[in-house]
Amino acid sequence: MGKTIAEKILGYHAGGEVKAGDFVLAKADLMMGNDGSLPLVFEASRRIREFGVRSPEKTIMVLDHYCPSPSKEVSRLQEEIRDFAREYDCLLYDCGEGICHRLLPENGHVLPGMLVVGADSHTVTYGALNLFATGVGSTDLAVAMNWGMLWFRVPETIRLQIDGNLPRGVFAKDIALYIVGSMGSSGAASHAIEFRGSAIDEMDVEGRLTLCNMMVETGAKAAIMPFDEMTDCWLKPLKIQGDHEPVKADDDAHYEREIAYDISGLEPQIAFPHEVDNVQPISSTRGVRIDMAFLGTCTNGGPEDFKTAARILRERRVHPGVRFIVSPASRKVVEEALADGSYQTLIESGAMINPPGCGPCVGAHGGIPADHTNVLSTANRNFLGRMGNREANIYLCSPATLAASVVRGEITDPREFLA
Amino acid sequence: MGVAHTFGDDINTDYIIASSRKRDTVDPQKLARYLMEDIRPGFGLQVKKGDFLVAGRNFGCGSAMEIAPLVVMAAGIRAVIAKSYARSFYRNAINLGLLVLEADTDSIDEGDLLEIDHSGFIHDVTKGERIQARPFPPLIKDILDAGGIIPYMERKYPRSSP
Numbered sequence A: 001m002g003k004t005i006a007e008k009i010l011g012y013h014a015g016g017e018v019k020a021g022d023f024v025l026a027k028a029d030l031m032m033g034n035d036g037s038l039p040l041v042f043e044a045s046r047r048i049r050e051f052g053v054r055s056p057e058k059t060i061m062v063l064d065h066y067c068p069s070p071s072k073e074v075s076r077l078q079e080e081i082r083d084f085a086r087e088y089d090c091l092l093y094d095c096g097e098g099i100c101h102r103l104l105p106e107n108g109h110v111l112p113g114m115l116v117v118g119a120d121s122h123t124v125t126y127g128a129l130n131l132f133a134t135g136v137g138s139t140d141l142a143v144a145m146n147w148g149m150l151w152f153r154v155p156e157t158i159r160l161q162i163d164g165n166l167p168r169g170v171f172a173k174d175i176a177l178y179i180v181g182s183m184g185s186s187g188a189a190s191h192a193i194e195f196r197g198s199a200i201d202e203m204d205v206e207g208r209l210t211l212c213n214m215m216v217e218t219g220a221k222a223a224i225m226p227f228d229e230m231t232d233c234w235l236k237p238l239k240i241q242g243d244h245e246p247v248k249a250d251d252d253a254h255y256e257r258e259i260a261y262d263i264s265g266l267e268p269q270i271a272f273p274h275e276v277d278n279v280q281p282i283s284s285t286r287g288v289r290i291d292m293a294f295l296g297t298c299t300n301g302g303p304e305d306f307k308t309a310a311r312i313l314r315e316r317r318v319h320p321g322v323r324f325i326v327s328p329a330s331r332k333v334v335e336e337a338l339a340d341g342s343y344q345t346l347i348e349s350g351a352m353i354n355p356p357g358c359g360p361c362v363g364a365h366g367g368i369p370a371d372h373t374n375v376l377s378t379a380n381r382n383f384l385g386r387m388g389n390r391e392a393n394i395y396l397c398s399p400a401t402l403a404a405s406v407v408r409g410e411i412t413d414p415r416e417f418l419a
Numbered sequence B: 001m002g003v004a005h006t007f008g009d010d011i012n013t014d015y016i017i018a019s020s021r022k023r024d025t026v027d028p029q030k031l032a033r034y035l036m037e038d039i040r041p042g043f044g045l046q047v048k049k050g051d052f053l054v055a056g057r058n059f060g061c062g063s064a065m066e067i068a069p070l071v072v073m074a075a076g077i078r079a080v081i082a083k084s085y086a087r088s089f090y091r092n093a094i095n096l097g098l099l100v101l102e103a104d105t106d107s108i109d110e111g112d113l114l115e116i117d118h119s120g121f122i123h124d125v126t127k128g129e130r131i132q133a134r135p136f137p138p139l140i141k142d143i144l145d146a147g148g149i150i151p152y153m154e155r156k157y158p159r160s161s162p
């Protein structure tokens, strides 16, 4: 019987043939932790006798959640992470470099065919580059750092066939919200998702990163894109040393379910408070006033997102009732946005720009909403209290919808701005 | 033998241990007395070493922090028996060596005396019934028998011989 991409990658790393439902020990190619998760990973590591880091070159630590540090307690934790990285010789991206899920793809750490584990649920993002990446717990990461492997249940795969031409003003984020809305928050629980279809063929890696990032909101364990010219063209400028092996599913692979979407008629989508799967098309979203808007996160803090927002905001002003906060996903994003002018455009329009990092996404700092206010955000989660205040309402959308909405001061269809 | 304490479906990790308690300490031993505080005040102080948590579907849903299974273990719970589990709770429990049995729990009532044996049966001593728990895949059984993923790996792959 043929194999899915997940079966192939896990089998290769477990050293044998595997099929969905098997439990295996598999070698990880890369391990990632950030300042949100590493303190607990260190605690778990203390339960391992003679703990050490087996492959420092495969162990990456990123300070991104609380940057720059908002308190002396966080500063102390970040110092511990720096000390640990120094002691074991791990690669560290310090405060200001950017969000883990942007930095790893951007710097060529995650490559086709790899098995990657991260102590962060949005680790699934890397599947955009044709690999198996999944979020794990703190004991899991400590075990993987010490032994280079950990256990997996080989997941069943759901195939998502996405066909059609993306209409003007509609983006990968809208497809992601639409899928989460229609599958529900546990629609792909513990499954791998494999993407294919004409809309995927046309989508660049930036869009694919956004789409894979959000698949964890359906409960998926991994979300995997095909390898094609888009992948190749994204990887080329990175000048990757060392080999990597694209993985293709067999024609007779077994899928637990196949779901097809045609996105030709898709409208911009909005996730309403307080669940990511509470999704409505923009045409049924009337008169939602916004008090704060947030462009950024590992979902939509990339250079294309800046460009799209800037296209709409050029020679326009942020509505006086809106605090518009921007967090670039990485330093490279800032450099690109400065070079193409979108950074300047955002500032001229009235945006406040944070340093690269997660920013207000998890409510640590950098823009915590007030009670009884509405926030429109390009993030991936709108749970109650997510941005640090349980009395605020969070709506999710694409960068284009966000930009149009900050101009009007209410949730606005971007298509009228993108003629 | 231990006493069954029964709960319903969708017991989330915030019910298991409230976030407000985690603000002061993350020491499972200190948190054990607050087990299930929000849905059953005082429970953490009544529960005895060797008792069982019995629940319905989707036990341990919500945030994936390992503190939830750690607090259950620190309270002395011998095993959790539920119809099904949230993935992250299940994975964390296996990693930490907390016995998480999957079985039809409808017939078990609050206060029943339970016993579990090595062939995966749950004996309801009060009712004189026997319930078959879903068997563990071999790898998971080995991890649980070792007392969690760390002791399992330490035994299987001593650091010196990768």
Ligand code: SF4
Residues within 6 Å of the ligand: A065, A099, A100, A101, A120, A122, A297, A298, A299, A357, A358, A361, A362, A379, A380
């Ligand atoms: S941007 Fe938000 S979702 Fe992404 S890693 Fe940071 S905190 Fe998590």
